[in-house]
Amino acid sequence: MKQLPATASVNTQVLTALRAAVISGELVPGNLYSVQVLATQLGVSRTPVREALIKLAQQGMVRFERNRGVRVLLTSLHDLEEVFALRLLLEPPAVRRAVGRLEPAQLKELRRTFVQMERAAKADDEFTMFEHDRRFHRALLEAAGNTRLAAYVDGLRDMVLRRGVSTARESRSLDDIVAEHRTILDLVEAGDADAAAKAMREHVQHTAELLIAQEAGSGPVDVDLAWTEGVMRTH
């Protein structure tokens, strides 16, 4: 675990470091860790470490076990299913609403983020690419005007990242991911809300299928995300 940078509040730094450690797999899912040891490694006291872990626990990344330690939770197939069901329910409608609400400056910023993502993909810089991927989604969701939605989805991504970061390349190239984002971006810029939402749905669903198939291995895939598709007609 790397040492902390010098700036900013200790609590925030610790939270960032621990989250990164979990995502990167440095803190192995299923294993128990002691607050004391983590604090020593980070060069701080137990308090901020414990507080950061409480936040991660609320997010579902770890779990405290009394007098035993804190366990990094592993994401089961069912966890993936839950996360992607939520993303499918939230992201497409949010994108639909974001179209037309995006200021020109935001649109430009969005494209800038996309270009950076594209560049990272070309450079085979997986980590940087996922950073921009995240910013892309976040910017789009925030434009929908619902900060809670944006923040929640952003948190959900953490649960998937530690699956995706190390293994996505095996199943699909970074270029494919970029292409899906390009489609979304183009439709957003064209102002076609429904098509953009549909593209987002397909993108998320595609990601879900690949991750779930990979996680399930050769076993039977018992996953149903179809119910997340909007079919209501109230008028």
Added chain:
Amino acid sequence: MKQLPATASVNTQVLTALRAAVISGELVPGNLYSVQVLATQLGVSRTPVREALIKLAQQGMVRFERNRGVRVLLTSLHDLEEVFALRLLLEPPAVRRAVGRLEPAQLKELRRTFVQMERAAKADDEFTMFEHDRRFHRALLEAAGNTRLAAYVDGLRDMVLRRGVSTARESRSLDDIVAEHRTILDLVEAGDADAAAKAMREHVQHTAELLIAQEAGSGPVDVDLAWTEGVMRTH
């Protein structure tokens, strides 16, 4: 603030007590409170109080202000809009999925909860009614098989409760609320997934409109929740 019961972990007790205090309005939105004082009132040390407040802060109910105290956040019109947009996006699809997945025993339990809600309404016991209301929604959402969704929506309700608990009666009677739930329950029992989902959407939307109108007072109501309506047809 009432003294703590004797049982269970201190942290949990404190969390429950603080959440109840915020919802009941005992801790006034907009005001600053000191961890030390809260701890003394609850008869515990600062640590569990601080940890509970951290959880409430993550949920958006309070905010820490360094060297000043912890502020109970007030829910603005926009907050209500955000919360109900999320509920409209999540609850109807979840209900649609819950139908047909509910075991007979769960169905029976759901009806039992409804009957208790009805009884509390008859007795004009507002608080108990909202307790059962919450359990009703929670049971339905959990039946959809997505624990994260259920937990998240449950958390969202806290943001609204401290508006609704004291004021709902001014705008609509408890019986009306019960009637909407009866509609949902009947459709769920009849196995009509789409209709149940539609009923849930209308229930949530109705609640949103009343709370938002009441919050806005006579001022202009600039709220748009229509975008949460599912209109996708991907095939």
Added chain:
DNA sequence: CGGTGATGTGTCGCATGCCACTCTCGGAGA
């Protein structure tokens, strides 16, 4: 040899100490 109980180590949960910072309030000076 197998089972069992004591003991030691490590852990969290909770209490407390300490520090830098913010805000208040009163008094001195114009």
Added chain:
DNA sequence: TCTCCGAGAGTGGCATGCGACACATCACCG
């Protein structure tokens, strides 16, 4: 009377003290 400033009280953030409990180890007994 008004302004300014400084001392004091109060706060959250972080560090640390302490006790009860979980688990592993190992000696001892059947």
